[in-house]
Amino acid sequence: MPRGKHRRPRTNPLTRRVIVAGTGTAALALPLMSATTAGAAESSAATVGSVTYTTKKGDSLYGIADRYDAQGGWKQLYKDNRKAIGDNPRLIHTGVELKVRATKKVSSPAKTADQASAPAKKSSVAQATQASVKTFPDNLDGWIRNALDIMGQNGIPGSYEGIHRNIMRESSGNPLAINNWDSNAMAGTPSKGLLQVIDPTFASYHVPGTVYDPFNPVANIVAACNYAAARYGSIDNVNGPY
Template sequence: MSDYRIKSGDTLSSIAKRHNTDVGALMKANPNIKNADLIYADAKLTIPGSKDDFQAQGTGAKGPDLTGGSKPQQTEGSTGAQPVGDMPPGQVGDWIKQATDILKANGIPAEKMDPQAIAAIIQHESSGNPNAINNWDSNAQKGTPSIGLMQTIQPTFDAHKLPGHDNIRNPVDNIIAAVRYAVDRYGSVSNVPGVKNLQNGSGYVGY
């Protein structure tokens, strides 16, 4: 076996193909992966030498945690609140922490903005690229393409940004506006349809 550091834009299937294995073998080697569509840039992945090699070694060892930490925990002082997961690793996790700290200071409860749910949206919307822009969907055809880390359109960004955080391509500013939009529309980031689908084992859908 060997280790691999997940890069922005990677998928389990693309990693498996490059390393002459398959998604099933990768998930067995990394039992903390619960959803093949949900991995995070900068996390470490255990790569089996090949499908047969992995099966010969068995599945007793615990693989690295690609969900950014342990099981979801209750936030301090939030008895009965929705569980909130740990902060994801790497640069995306740093951006999420900065944004959620600012949002908490501006009155958004921590239980409404699970870092793992935010990271899932980022992974599927932009693969962690703060300069991503969608020039092909219906929003783009209307002249308002989805932009940035969480792929907000400019009118939505403008309606939900905070003072001093008005750059749609700034990753922290983009997260702030997108999370405020998600909380306003769905009640919490965890209630965004694409996140709920992933939790239920279904495919991600845009928000």
């Protein structure tokens, strides 16, 4: 606001009624903003702050960063918590407290007392319907993200980095890749798809809700990660042929 030589008008703190200097008359009445109004205004704005998150089984830095829309993504999350995590960002132990630079959007008004006391009702059908409306690009990045979303719903551990690393080694990102020369192929069960899964493994670890086709990129990733979780604890722990 530019500086001026005029005397500043005095205000009545109870009514915010402006008293014009020298006249004693009211020129304008401004109602005070109530605490409720102020709170509603604050709740509609986006807030950014630090969140303490305690890791649990199946967590990955990518998943945590994505959940909280962390500033700087998983790399910044790792940088901020490297001392607690250790030298391997892919190996996340349970019970570790992480500081997350979270971006949390608060858009709904505060609940009433009745709403707060009422139990939440959200069926598994509603959750599945919500998940089904998500869309992902039809490329390697989208396939991995889609798979991670399904894995999260089914408690299958794994990170973007672990999946991507193994895909690039096994198929170079080609969902139609097939191995017709190794021992599996000689036995009549060639390895197929992004993560080179043989048919018996795909049948055993296929996750309902995904396409029953080992060449389908998302179904292939989810089944392979489900198998890796059962045998190695997580696809993140796989660093060679499995």
